[in-house]
Amino acid sequence: MISIRVVKTDDGSHTLFSEQFNAHYHSLKGALQESQHIFIDNGYNHINRNEVHILEIGLGTGLNATLTATNAVSTKRTTHYTGIELYPPPLSILSQLNYGSILSPESIKNWEKITNSEWNTENQINDFFTLKKIQDDFTHSELDCLYDLVYFDAFAPDDQPEMWSEANFEKLFKHTKLGGILLTYCSKGIVKKALRKAGFKVERLAGPAGKRHILRATHV
Secondary structure (H helix, E strand, O other), X not given: OOOEEEEEOOOOOEEEEEOOOOEEOOOOOOHHHHHHHHXXXXXXXXXXXXXXXXXXXXXXXXXHHHHHHHHHHHHOOEEEEEXXXXXXXXXXXXXXXXXXXXXXXXXXXXXXXXXXXXXXXXXXXXXXXXXXXXXOOHHHOOOOOOEEEXXXXXXXXXXXXXXXXXXXXXXXXXXXXXXXXXXXXXXXHHHHHHHHHXXXXXXXXXXXXXXXXXXXXXXX
């Protein structure tokens, strides 16, 4: 049986390690600070729209969705969030994460609702945030919406190369609104090249602790 185990990162927050992909879900330098820096500070807080449609590739522990749900309340922006995850961690594993002791009370409520929400249906997490979790293989899934923001948080190209193809980024480009952006922690040359070929304008930004750069790609 392939196992997933809990690992503590340098900022005190937990992440998971997947034996199937021989990979961690977040940076060992800090799961919480990584999610905040990449997807909130340089993504959600960067895009200037009152109503936001978000697609996450690799829902994982639900941390990115949780931080977004909390920020949706603080900024009073209506946010529709879709997360695609082929291998969702079981609730028995998610319940071992220490988010309850490191997140704000509001974030804890959001995370509990996110992890316990039904799959393949829209769930109201708070007054400003709805979530639809889809258990599917993104490489074969059909998208039926145009998104303002894409969180591309799949396992790294060395661990899950099929996720980082030019064809996948072309699909995302077609389903990203004009001016919409895609964020990813991976700044490898092959990823920048694939994003540019798909039509995105690519920026290399400073990364969180332990990571020199991240990428923000804009549909122009």
